[in-house]
Amino acid sequence: MTEWKPSRFTNAQRYDAAYAILEKLKDTYGEELLAVAVEGSTAKRLDHAYSDLELQVVLDRKSYHRWHAFFYQGLFTGISYNSLERVREDAATIDYEWPVSGDGFSESEVLYDPGFLYHELRRINKHAVSEADFMALIYEALMDLYEHVYKIFTLRSDETIALHQEIASIGYWAAITVGLANRHQFPSAKRMVIESTQLADTPQDYGQLIGELYEGDATQATEKLWRAFTKWAEQKEITVKDDALHSI
Numbered sequence: 001m002t003e004w005k006p007s008r009f010t011n012a013q014r015y016d017a018a019y020a021i022l023e024k025l026k027d028t029y030g031e032e033l034l035a036v037a038v039e040g041s042t043a044k045r046l047d048h049a050y051s052d053l054e055l056q057v058v059l060d061r062k063s064y065h066r067w068h069a070f071f072y073q074g075l076f077t078g079i080s081y082n083s084l085e086r087v088r089e090d091a092a093t094i095d096y097e098w099p100v101s102g103d104g105f106s107e108s109e110v111l112y113d114p115g116f117l118y119h120e121l122r123r124i125n126k127h128a129v130s131e132a133d134f135m136a137l138i139y140e141a142l143m144d145l146y147e148h149v150y151k152i153f154t155l156r157s158d159e160t161i162a163l164h165q166e167i168a169s170i171g172y173w174a175a176i177t178v179g180l181a182n183r184h185q186f187p188s189a190k191r192m193v194i195e196s197t198q199l200a201d202t203p204q205d206y207g208q209l210i211g212e213l214y215e216g217d218a219t220q221a222t223e224k225l226w227r228a229f230t231k232w233a234e235q236k237e238i239t240v241k242d243d244a245l246h247s248i
Contacts, residue, residue, distance in 0.1 A: 007074040008049040014042045017053060017075050022111050025057060034058040034084060035117045037108040044107055046188055052076040056108060058087050058117060084117070091124040094132040096140040099179025100189050102129075138180045139238050142229060145173035146240070152222045167218055171210065174225065178202050181236070203228035 009017075015038070022036050040054035041047040053072070057079055064083035071077065082090070091105055105125040110118045148169040155163050172189075175196035179186060182199040186192035197207035209228060212221035230240060 006050045006076070009051075009075055010049075011042060011045060011047055014038075014047065014051070014053045014075065017072055017077070018042075018055060018111060021055065021072060021077070021079075026112075029059060032060045033112070034060055034115060035110065036112040037110045037118065039080075039104055039108045041188065043109040044187060052078060055079045056087075056104070057081045058084055060084060087117075087121060088124065091121040092128050094128050094137070096137040096144070096180065097176060098129075098132075098137065099176050099184060100186050100192055103185050134180055134183065135236065135238055138177055138233070138236070139240075141173060141177040141180055142233055142238070142240065145170065145177055145229065146226065148173060149222055149226045152219055163218060167213055170213060170222060170225070174206075174210065174229070177229070178206065203232035 018036075018038050025033055025036060035056075035058040037043070037056045038054065039056050041051050042053055053075055055077065059081060061083045063085060064081065065086055066081040067078065068081065069076070069078045094102065105118070105121050108118070148166050151166050152163070152170070155166070171193040175186070175192045178184075178196045178199055178201070179192070181201045184199055186195055193210060196202070197210055203209075203225075205224075205228060209221055209225045213225060233240065
């Protein structure tokens with residue numbers, strides 16, 4: 001059997017493909033085409049031989065969104081088509097996954113933008129970050145963290161695949177929560193958990209507990225990690241308790 005691997009590309013080859021696709025987009029959409037930008041690892045120069053190409057395409061259409069993934073001359077490519085209305089709304093919205101997904105406007109590489117749209121989008125996004133309620137975002141991320149914490153305690157001893165999935169999810173949401181507290185954006189999701197242990201504002205013994213989560217007794221590490229997070233949150237006057245339903 002012939003060994004299979006994804007096709008290899010350099011950063012320069014991905015940009016060659018991006019510009020070629022841009023010309024096709026111009027021919028297809030004409031004046032409807034408002035902007036095209038490269039996003040993700042390629043734009044950040046963090047891509048490797050097997051990385052994909054991610055493009056953002058803004059069209060002069062109302063309430064339009066379409067995701068199209070395909071192979072372009074062997075290169076796996078994903079295009080997110082959005083209306084001007086939608087990208088403006090996205091630029092003005094900061095959600096609790098901001099540490100890993102909120103750099104789409106600031107880190108993108110603009111290929112085509114005759115109306116200087118990205119200048120406006122980056123200004124909107126920068127203002128949104130400055131006005132965001134990060135304490136509320138930390139709370140939301142903390143609740144998603146617990147969604148995976150409690151599942152660790154529901155697993156049987158033979159459910160090893162599910163255990164690994166929940167450990168990965170706990171690591172992800174722990175890093176997201178810490179990233180929010182530090183107003184820190186991770187360059188890549190691949191190293192965000194390790195990078196989160198190096199930030200200044202973390203729960204007590206956070207780095208040690210993350211290590212135990214992946215390498216030790218997952219149930220015991222999860223218990224200690226959740227206790228550390230709730231104590232850390234309380235120090236920020238963020239409580240997970242709401243017996244009086246004040247939030248309703």
